Amino acid sequence: MASSSGGLLSVEELRDRILADIDPLPSVxxxxxxxxxxxxxxxxxxxxxLPGFDNSAMDGYAVRYADVASASPDAPVHLPVVGEIGAGQAGLLALPPGTAAKIMTGAPVPSGADTVVPYEWTDRGVAHVRITRAPAERQHVRPAGEDVQAxxxxxxxxxxxxxxxxxxxxxxxxxxxxxRPRPRVVVMSTGTELRDPGRPLGHDSIYDGNSFLLAAAARRAGAIVYRVGIVPDEPKLFLEALEDQLVRADLVVTSGGVSQGDFDVVKAALAPQGVWFGGVAMQPGKPQGYGRVGEDRVPIFTLPGNPVSSYVSFEQFVLPALRRLMGMRPEVRPTVRGRLTGPISSPAGRRQFLRGEIHDGAVTPVGGPGSHLIGDLAAANCLVVVPEDATSLAAGAEVDVLLLDQEF
Missing domain, CATH: 3.90.105.10 (Molybdopterin biosynthesis moea protein, domain 2)
Structure with a gap:
């Protein structure tokens, strides 16, 4: 999966290659x-x-319009009541001329009737009814097929x-x-320094927030998620843990161990198996990996370990893949336009994704550019997309914005 330029892949190049490799899950x-x-x-x-038959929109009396067209308070119409029709209890199928039938909301209008007089315009008689107001023809009748036609x-x-x-x-x-069924996603975090929340920390250990961040993002996208316990920085142990999980995975997401360090366990374990590792012209999230593993060739995304990098990478690459598996369109989160409230700078040649807050179209960056600043990420409701060719943007400039909390 080498770049066409021999250097960094663009965001679109990597995403397009991933999506070309993934087919929607079979429907059930x-x-x-x-x-x-x-x-x-x-x-x-x-x-x-829908409705499947003409039915009453009111509690009242089913009548022929011609029999009640002249009704008024000074000259009421008197009709014998020949039956009562309840919803699901339609015993009276036809209405003789010059008669009325009590009818409840939702009940079928009998053959011969074409109008419903509401109770409020009558004396609510049982054997005979006095009608003091003339309805319009077909008033309070819901015609068959009014909503949906077969x-x-x-x-x-x-x-x-x-x-x-x-x-x-x-x-x-x-x-x-x-x-399409919900894809089964296995989320793994690597790092000997990691501890599960609620456990004591050592002087050189940190809590594992990434697996919760990514598992929650995958679940929100519609997946069934299995969060795996922390895997130490040992390739053999990582491969054993991965192999154990593949039986229940349609897709695997790891975080950490993909850069150039001496303890980058994911890269060390998976590169010999043909998984691609390389750089993408984006900030945060430059180091990326993607490939297939196991007998069933399960797609695996190896994301960087810093939380903001990991989350931005999920948004750009994993989320579209999940939506492809589920047959959802669009696959890529759409952008909206926003207006910067202050100036920003960006590295040349990299697409930067800045955390931000957007309200009424005004966008304010949140925190600094550091990829470890998860507190700032939690405070943001959008990502501000700064193009590769922009090194600075002035206050008031229009930018593309990804709304993180909006369904699409």
Whole structure:
């Protein structure tokens, strides 16, 4: 996966090569609630109309319009009541001329009736009803097929299924829908210095925040996530831990051990197996790795160890891959435009992703550029994208912004 220029890959070059290597997971029929948040893998056409029959929009009396058109307070219309129709209890199928039937909201309007008079315009009579106000013809009748016609496309392939889509699918009689399953993601952190939160720290140890950061990001993207315990800086132990996890992985994400240090265990273990390691023209996140491992050739992303680098790398490379696996579009988080509240600088030849806060289109950088500053990352709600050819931008300049907390 060498760069076309022999140097650093661009963000797009690496991302495009990753996406070209990954196919969507095969679709399966899933119960509706299990498909929440997933992409439909099929076009769904309604097999029934909604409503399926003319029904009442009010509690009142089903009548023929011609029988009540003259009703007024001074000249009420009196009609015999020949039955009562409840939702799901439609015993009366036809209404004779010159009669009325009590009808509840949602109940089918009987043949022969074309209008519903609400209770409020009557004396609510049981054997006979007095109607004191004339409705409009077909008033308070919901016609069959008013909402959805049988054969209508109700969910298009690729639609991200939310509560409203699932409610519609159930309403047209679908119990399942074909969708891509949630990918199983294994997240591993490497580093002898790491400790799990809640454990005592030594004088040279730190808590493992990366695996929680990446696992949470993958779960938020829709994946089923397995966070693995900390792996020490020993290639043999790393490979053993990785091999144990591949049976439950559609994708593996590691953090740390991918740069040029003497203890970069991930690179030492995986480079001999053909996993690519190299540099990307971005800051933070220059050292990257990607390849396939194991008998099933599971995709593996080896991200840098500093938390901001790791998170930005996830956004740029892992998130699009997860969305590709799930058949979600767009695969890459879209940008919006923002306006800088102050000047910024950026290294030449690198695409910089600055943490920022955006409110009403105004963007303020948060903290410094250091890739270890996770406190600043937590305080941000966006990433400010500074192009490779920009070394400085003035206050008021327009920039591309990635909204980190927005669904897409």
């Amino acid at each position: 029929q899933q119960p509706l609630l299990d498909a929440l948040g997933l992409a439909s893998a099929e076009d769904v056409h309604a097999e029934v109309s 054969g209508d496309l109700v969910v298009a392939e690729g639609t991200i299924l939310g509560p409203r889509h699932l409610g519609l699918l159930a309403s047209v009689g679908r119990a399942t829908i074909a969708s």
